[in-house]
Amino acid sequence: MVKEDSLIAVLQKYDEFINLKLKPNLKIVLDRRDSVLNSLSEYQKLKIQIESIQTNKLTELKTLVDLGSQFYAQAHIQDTKYIYVNVGFEFHVQFTLEEALVFIEKKEEQLSRIIEKFSREADSIRAHMKMAYEAMSEVLEAQKNEQAS
Secondary structure: OHHHHHHHHHHHHHHHHHHHHHHHHHHHHHHHHHHHHHHHHHHHHHHHHHHHHHHOOOOOEEEEEEEEOOEEEEEEEOOOOEEEEEEEOOEEEEEEHHHHHHHHHHHHHHHHHHHHHHHHHHHHHHHHHHHHHHHHHHHHHHHHHHHHO
């Protein structure tokens, strides 16, 4: 009975570790990675738009601008030589289209590295969870074998 109580206590500790530490940490890491993925997606869309402006040699442009919450307004851009790009911390810098493409390339590389870092971190947490589950399984198997003897 004493051994059974200690096994239950060990299993509860593993379960608490998984549910109170590992799972919340995994959610945080995955949420951060998703946020960076969204940023990367926005830069990729901007890159495609800039390339479209350059390819079609557009000097002016009519477009829809997202004002937030999926609410759009029509905008008329009279001069497409320059573009304002959010470079981080809500700072916007005026670039020529070529400068913006160079910046976007560097930003995509940086964001890709961050995404890889978060993915590795998530994989590490998942591995810890798997090890904890396997340890729980071994404890249960040892208890089962002991009862069979």
